[in-house]
Amino acid sequence: MDAQISVFLQDDAATRQLGEDLALALGVGDCLALSGDLGAGKSALARAFLRAMADDEGLEVPSPTFTLVQSYPLRIPVSHFDLYRLGDPSELVELGFDEALENGICLVEWPEMADAELPVGRITLRLETEGVGRRAIMTAPAMQADRIRRVLAIREFLDRNGYRGAERRFLTGDASMRAYEAIYPADGGSRVILMDWPRRPEGPAVLDGKPYPKVAHLAEDAYPFVAIAILLRENGFLAPDIFSVDYEQGILLIEDLGADGVLDADGEPMPERYRAAVACLAKLHGMNIPQDIPVTPSHVHHIPDFDRTAMRMEARLLLDWYLPWKRGEPASDAERDDYLSIWDWLIDQLNQAEKSLLLRDLHSPNIIWRGAEAGIRRVGLIDFQDAMIGPTAYDLASLVQDARVTVEPPLFRQLMDDYLALRRDQPGFDEQMFLKSWAIMSAQRNCKLAGLWVRLKQRDGKAGYLKHMPRTLAYLETAFEHEALAPLREWCARAGIGAIES
Structure with missing residues (x-):
């Protein structure tokens, strides 16, 4: 069953910030359907999403109103569709929608013009005016909803720990359970690293009723990382300083040692x-x-x-x-x-x-x-x-x-x-x-x-x-x-x- 997520956006900056955060949540095969009245902020959110995905604030993001689709070969390929001038929903196939979705992310404005042709498992995001701001109402399948909630929880963590308005960019993911973001403070301060390390459900038992991580003594939360960092630093070795930790959620802000x-x-x-x-x-x-x-x-x-x-x-x-x-x-x-x-x-x-x-x-x-x-x-x-x-x-x-x-x-x-x-x-x-x-x-x-x-x-x-x-x-x-x-x-x-x- 789809889940609903509601976020109040107090101004244009908050709308752009949501676009940046969604760039960290979406992956190959995701379709984000954007709707809302004219002037609701759809284009601003789409531009922020694409520029964050490209890690390029100067990325040209032309409106695909006349071309219907604009493709971007980014970290994850993104195809930006504007279906306002779509003649018939069946034309979506001719535009290469299925292939674009198989290989990347589809960002769709005016999705109502081809509603029946869009994937059932899409993420819908409607922007509605509310007071002096606007509200983003998102509906998504469980897996995508979990990813969106995670990036929003990280944003709340940053706000609580002195990084309100910070710019977030994907840094790396690896063969492990962890992912990393580069965090650029809004005041122009030095970049820091965010470690995204959510707890995972236990896997199947492999020995004596225990899953593999427990048998192999692999760390399952942030305490071991912080402990070893403290130990190394106290003994004169260079390990990252730890700035903020949410042990329950598995979110850490650590020193950027460079590249x-x-x-x-x-x-x-x-x-x-x-x-x-x-x-x-x-x-x-x-x-x-x-x-x-x-x-x-x-x-x-x-x-x-x-x-x-x-x-x-x-x-x-x-x-x-x-x-x-x-x-x-x-x-x-x-x-x-x-x-x-x-x-x-x-x-x-x-x-x-x-x-x-x-x-x-x-x-x-x-x-x-x-x-x-x-x-x-x-x-x-x-x-x-x-x-x-x-x-x-x-x-x-x-x-x-x-x-x-x-x-x-x-x-x-x-x-x-x-x-x-x-x-x-x-x-x-x-x-x-x-x-x-x-x-x-x-x-x-x-x-x-x-x-x-x-x-x-x-x-x-x-x-x-x-x-x-x-x-x-x-x-x-x-x-x-x-x-x-x-x-x-x-x-x-x-x-x-x-x-x-x-």
């Missing part, structure tokens, strides 16, 4: 920056990190352990997703038993490994370069909400075997040498045990990623991640060079898993 990363213009690793990140890790791994972090007067975050259950569950992604995709059939019962037994044995080998804070995803997308800073503060750290306590070698494997970009052998060897040289100067460092745990953690991470790339394609419709598969399998081959990985190397050879993918 300069560790890759060059061609997307290749910049050795100086990777080496600085390795030095940052060596510093972190030499510290004693508390496991309980006070976040608010009533909440203490306990950093979870990267335990056997979590390691095994992640490594199983290769078995559950990659192998059936690779071979066209699932693993046999005997193969499954052998694979999981090997991982039990490998995890046992980690009992004596050095353990400390794991940031968990320390690779190029999550490192911000701050060249004007000094020492470890040149390395800005983000996306650490899933941090755990476990073998320190995991984060080094994550960095020197970057999941998103190839770290060539010469740079890989330089980074490993840098790290080991720095750690040798720290008391109690067991280099041989560290290298053994590095190989095991590298294998564990890359087995997880091989399965994850397939899961993202098959379950979530995100086929683009498969481009990382050859690199992931090549990294796995590097891990296999350590003698401790011989049983897993032999299992993969029998299963037909190799480093080259078509």
Whole structure:
């Protein structure tokens, strides 16, 4: 059943603001049908929507009154229809409406001219004069209504926390549950970042009655992110300052550390920056990190352990997703038993490994370069909400075997040498045990990623991640060079898993 949402707009600025907010709520396949009397603000709202989607205040938005449709190849393609001069509703097909809706968003003014031809699941927005302002009355299917309510809730959060009238722009979304916006204060102050992290309903049970996030100890609310940010900043590392948080709704305003990363213009690793990140890790791994972090007067975050259950569950992604995709059939019962037994044995080998804070995803997308800073503060750290306590070698494997970009052998060897040289100067460092745990953690991470790339394609419709598969399998081959990985190397050879993918 459709839901109704009503918003009072006190002036033209509020109407434009609603258009900007809707640009963050709508996605491919959405049709927004705009209606209202002449002068009600339909065109102003449509222009604001398109300029926000383009992130270009100067975008020319000509009226499509005579052309009937104007198309915009934006972040999400948008087709702006004005049906006032439509001769017959059937002409909508000739205008390419169905194709436009399949590939993007359709923004329709005068929808009543082709009411029967528009999708049943459209979002309707009627603007009505009310006093000195106007009211926007929106009717939408449940899924779209939830998205609209979310962007309006974020707007209310901004208003409450000193950012009334701020300009919002889409920044990024990823393979995770989080999305990010760039927030530009109305007074011209510095840009800040908004993290949009709504709570999700629990998924199906995968082990002992628990869904995957609980088994793998993935963060499900904002407390872990805030806790680790506090911990890092208190110990001299560069993590974003936290300005405002709504823990219940999962909305955070955080410091913008910038957009300069560790890759060059061609997307290749910049050795100086990777080496600085390795030095940052060596510093972190030499510290004693508390496991309980006070976040608010009533909440203490306990950093979870990267335990056997979590390691095994992640490594199983290769078995559950990659192998059936690779071979066209699932693993046999005997193969499954052998694979999981090997991982039990490998995890046992980690009992004596050095353990400390794991940031968990320390690779190029999550490192911000701050060249004007000094020492470890040149390395800005983000996306650490899933941090755990476990073998320190995991984060080094994550960095020197970057999941998103190839770290060539010469740079890989330089980074490993840098790290080991720095750690040798720290008391109690067991280099041989560290290298053994590095190989095991590298294998564990890359087995997880091989399965994850397939899961993202098959379950979530995100086929683009498969481009990382050859690199992931090549990294796995590097891990296999350590003698401790011989049983897993032999299992993969029998299963037909190799480093080259078509």
